[in-house]
Amino acid sequence: MIFLDLLLGFLKVGLFSFGGAYGAIPLIRDVVLDHGWLEEDILTDMIAVSESTPGPIMVNLATYVGSSQAGFPGALTATAAVVFPSFVIILALMILFRKLTGIPLTQAILGGLKACVVGIVTATGIMMIFKTCFGTPGMFSVDETALCLTAVLAAGYFGSRKILKRGISPIALIGLSAAAGILVYGWR
Amino acid sequence: MHLLLDLFLTFAKIGLFTFGGGYAMISLIERSCVETKRWITHDEMMNVTVLAESTPGPIAINCATYVGYKQKGLIGAVAATIGIVLPSFCIIFFLSLFLDHFLEIPWIAHAFRGIRAAVGILILDAGLNMIRKMKKKPLPVTLAVCAFLAVLVTDLLAARMSSVALMLFAAVVSLTVFLVKRDPGKEADK
Numbered sequence: 375m376i377f378l379d380l381l382l383g384f385l386k387v388g389l390f391s392f393g394g395a396y397g398a399i400p401l402i403r404d405v406v407l408d409h410g411w412l413e414e415d416i417l418t419d420m421i422a423v424s425e426s427t428p429g430p431i432m433v434n435l436a437t438y439v440g441s442s443q444a445g446f447p448g449a450l451t452a453t454a455a456v457v458f459p460s461f462v463i464i465l466a467l468m469i470l471f472r473k474l475t476g477i478p479l480t481q482a483i484l485g486g487l488k489a490c491v492v493g494i495v496t497a498t499g500i501m502m503i504f505k506t507c508f509g510t511p512g513m514f515s516v517d518e519t520a521l522c523l524t525a526v527l528a529a530g531y532f533g534s535r536k537i538l539k540r541g542i543s544p545i546a547l548i549g550l551s552a553a554a555g556i557l558v559y560g561w562r
Numbered sequence: 563m564h565l566l567l568d569l570f571l572t573f574a575k576i577g578l579f580t581f582g583g584g585y586a587m588i589s590l591i592e593r594s595c596v597e598t599k600r601w602i603t604h605d606e607m608m609n610v611t612v613l614a615e616s617t618p619g620p621i622a623i624n625c626a627t628y629v630g631y632k633q634k635g636l637i638g639a640v641a642a643t644i645g646i647v648l649p650s651f652c653i654i655f656f657l658s659l660f661l662d663h664f665l666e667i668p669w670i671a672h673a674f675r676g677i678r679a680a681v682g683i684l685i686l687d688a689g690l691n692m693i694r695k696m697k698k699k700p701l702p703v704t705l706a707v708c709a710f711l712a713v714l715v716t717d718l719l720a721a722r723m724s725s726v727a728l729m730l731f732a733a734v735v736s737l738t739v740f741l742v743k744r745d746p747g748k749e750a751d752k
Contacts, residue, residue: 390726391618396688398620400713400725407722415678419665422677423657425684429577429650430587430620437651441658449655453647460619461643464627465636467613479740484616486736489702490729492692493709499686501717506678510720524679531683547680555676556669 376444377451379409384436384455392484393491395431400498402435411443414510418502422548432456519558527551565634566641572599573626573645580622587622595629602629622646701739705732 383405391398399421406412412420424434433453440452507521508514527547535541542550572594580587588611595601602610614624623643630642665671696702709728716723 386726388619390729391620392729393615393692394621396685396692399685404722404725416665418678418681419674420661421681421685422674423661424654425681427650427653427657428580429647429653430622432620433623433647434650434654437654438658438661441655446655449651449658453651457619457623457643457647460617460623461627461639463617463619464613464624465631465639467617468628468631478744479737480616482737482740483733485697485702486705486732486734487729489696489705489736490709490732492689492696492702493706493711494713494725494728495685495692496689496706497710497713497717499682499684499689501714502682502685503679506682520675520679523676524683527679528683531680531687544684547684548677551676551680552673553676555673555679559672559675560669 376448380440380443380448380452381455383409384440384452385459387432387436388456388459391432392487393495396495397491398432398435400494402432402439403498406439411439414505426545426548523551523554523558527554566638568599569630569633569638570641570645573630573642574649576622576626577646578649588625591622591625591629595625601633606632701736705735708732 387398387401387405390401403414403417406417407414420435420438421431424431424438427434433456436452436456437449441449444451503524507517507524509517527550530550531542531547576587576590576594580590592604592607596604596607610625610628611621613628614621617624623646626642626646627639630639632638634641665674693706696706709732712723712728713725
């Protein structure tokens with residue numbers, strides 16, 4: 375049943391998303407692609423939309439996925455599910471074990487979790503760039519346009535930090551890439 | 563104004579006006595909850611941030627739940643949490659009704675092809691930031707490298723690796739190493 379799938383899928387996302395929004399993206403990709411809820415391209419578009427609209431990114435993604443699968447009740451189910459674990463955990467920590475996070479044992483578990491997230495997020499970023507430029511594994515082909523676009527955007531994004539104090543913001547990068555997309559792909 | 567309504571509206575405003583999620587929201591929460599409303603102190607805000615980083619879920623939600631509970635117990639926590647979620651829920655739900663039609667317009671489709679290139683860069687950047695902040699000790703580095711390779715290799719083989727399984731595995735390894743290391747240490751103390 376779709377509601378149960380959405381509920382369990384996003385409870386899992388809410389429960390394991392350490393390291394903020396970007397830590398949640400690989401988990402959401404797992405859930406969405408495993409169930410075949412969205413095409414990978416649409417999911418990537420939605421990550422950009424979530425980044426450019428107000429509010430926590432993983433809440434935005436949950437609302438969109440839920441809505442696309444089962445309308446308003448689906449959106450409500452997925453959003454409630456993604457929020458619920460952190461809500462309960464914070465309450466539990468405040469009421470019961472305020473000191474729990476200071477215990478070395480907890481630190482050891484968290485240390486392992488966080489180190490793992492670092493690897494997962496970095497690999498996800500690389501894989502997403504790879505797929506944009508070379509297509510999906512199994513049917514590789516070089517997309518020169520996407521390759522050039524990615525190279526220019528990456529150079530601009532990382533290079534801007536050397537010149538400007540804070541560099542280009544993520545939203546500005548999305549805006550620039552949209553303009554570049556219209557120019558490059560509209561031209562042909 | 564009634565405190566519950568105040569909690570709800572304050573967090574709804576934060577939810578409505580912060581783009582980019584996470585840390586962008588923390589500075590706004592700090593401004594309204596610490597400086598304007600004086601619901602929590604600056605030190606508490608620091609504690610919540612640390613707590614939020616060690617617990618799963620959106621950081622803004624963790625903060626809202628904490629402040630709400632502090633001010634008005636469980637019902638306050640519910641009001642603040644719903645407040646911070648509701649604006650983005652409404653906006654995204656509304657967008658989701660039109661996004662498909664939207665993407666059929668050629669120039670918007672072109673824009674999104676460009677945006678796809680940017681999303682990968684943003685995620686990679688988030689990963690690189692995490693690497694920079696990470697403790698460079700053998701165990702975390704090994705775990706991070708193993709997770710990195712596991713995801714990359716399975717993805718290239720067109721298979722999928724469950725991130726949750728990887729994380730649980732990393733937690734178990736880290737816990738085991740901690741317990742093994744601790745025991746000989748204790749005996750040496752005796």
